[in-house]
Amino acid sequence: MSTTLPAPKPRRRRPAGEVVLGVDTHRDAHVASVLSLTGAVLATDEFPATAAGYRALLKWARRSGAVRRAGVEGTGSCGASLTRYLLAQGVDVFDVNWMDRADRRRRGKSDPLDAQNAARAVLSGRACARAKSGDGPVQIARMYKLTKASAVKARTQTINPLKAVIVTADPALREELAGLGNAELFRTCARFTDASSHEGAGEESVLQATRITLGLLASRIGQLSEEIREVDARLARLVECHAPQLLDVVGVGPDTAVALLITVGDNPERLDSEASFAALCGVSPVERSSGRRQVRRLNRGGDRQANAALHRIVFTRLRVDPRTQDYYERRIKEGKTRREIVRCLKRYAAREVFHLVKQLQPGPRS
Structure with a gap:
């Protein structure tokens, strides 16, 4: 007489404990590692640096337990987008510096090791600086500041050759420009381009080429100065609005x-x-x-x-x-x-x- 055994009851899945995520970031891909609170490596994998990759990374990490803390290398560069995504998902992100050189000489260097070290830095408390969110008005100010710094550098790099050309120019032209302040000097040189456009075609002289060069350089300086003024105005409005x-x-x-x-x-x-x-x-x-x-x-x-x-x-x-x-x-x-x-x-x-x-x-x- 055959007896049918009762079907086994499905095992209840125990809620996983807390784990710590560590990420070594790069331009095209990120390597992630999940560690337990005792420092054991639970999983390591690589994900593309895309929106879908960020979602897959967090979903993969949560399979090992509850992810409340993450250590990320380069939160202000290659890991900025990932940092914003993790913060939006309620994960506390800590900025992790590069591995110590002495430790790197002993253990070697690889992307999985860097990811594990990022998680260990959070576990040990060595990484205690919380990452910037980078998703508000300050991020806008950072972009404008970057634009202004680039324009100021380019303007300086244009002013230097303009003044070098004046030093080697014809004496009559040098005397014409002598004693002018920077603002008046740039306006005077910018008019050389308009004057040279009305001159007849023919073989160019050195003096004519010099005047054209000064005019083009001065026009570029004017454009960069206008760009700097516009960015300054935007920064001033931003500060008056958010931090008066x-x-x-x-x-x-x-x-x-x-x-x-x-x-x-x-x-x-x-x-x-x-x-x-x-x-x-x-x-x-x-x-x-x-x-x-x-x-x-x-x-x-x-x-x-x-x-x-x-x-x-x-x-x-x-x-x-x-x-x-x-x-x-x-x-x-x-x-x-x-x-x-x-x-x-x-x-x-x-x-x-x-x-x-x-x-x-x-x-x-x-």
Whole structure:
């Protein structure tokens, strides 16, 4: 007599624990690795750097457990798009620096190893800097700032050959242009192109070629100057719209405000304290003490653009702000050097700016 056994009950799937994702980013493809909280490598794979690839990467990682944290190399370059996608999916993304050279010599270097090291950096707490979201008004400012820097560099590279041509030009032409300021010099040279277009065709002289060259270079300088003015106007409107309180600070103009906003990013909540912002700007004090000599020096790390912005604030205040001038005189009488006073003033400026940028409301995210 045959008896039928009851069908086995389906096993309930245990909810997977938390895992940590590490990604080594490249231009065309990203290599990802998933680690358990104990550091065991659960899976490693490669995905294309496309929108579909980002979705497939996160779906693949979640098969091993709940993904709440991720370490990504190059969050400001090749990994910027992936970082924005992971943040939109509720994953905390941490910026991971390159692997230590000594460690690389011992263990070798490969994309899977880099991905695993990115995850281990998050597990150990070595990677504690949260990635910028890069999807709001600050990202717009970053794009305009990049455009302006490129135009300023191109204009300088055009002004230099124009002045070199004048040095070797005919004496009569040199005397005609001598003593002119830059603005008047460029306008005068730009008119050479219009004058040469009305001259009859024939064999060109060196003088005529020189005038045409000066005219073309001056026209290019004018176009680049107009482009710079347009970008400056856009940056000023952006700051007035999203961070007008920064413009009320003594020594802060649109350029300085933009540099500081770019350093903070679109998610200022990632900065835990004013000390973290000071370290990010490279104005946190660094001990340089030995024996009985107890001193501190300027920090040579951090974001140098933000450091330069705070430097401009301090030196503007030293010229026009009575409170800063009184502070400078008092510290000089205490025996402090100019470098030490500037370091202190930059730290104070960083504190003031930090409390203002923490008030920023998140703008429209794309």
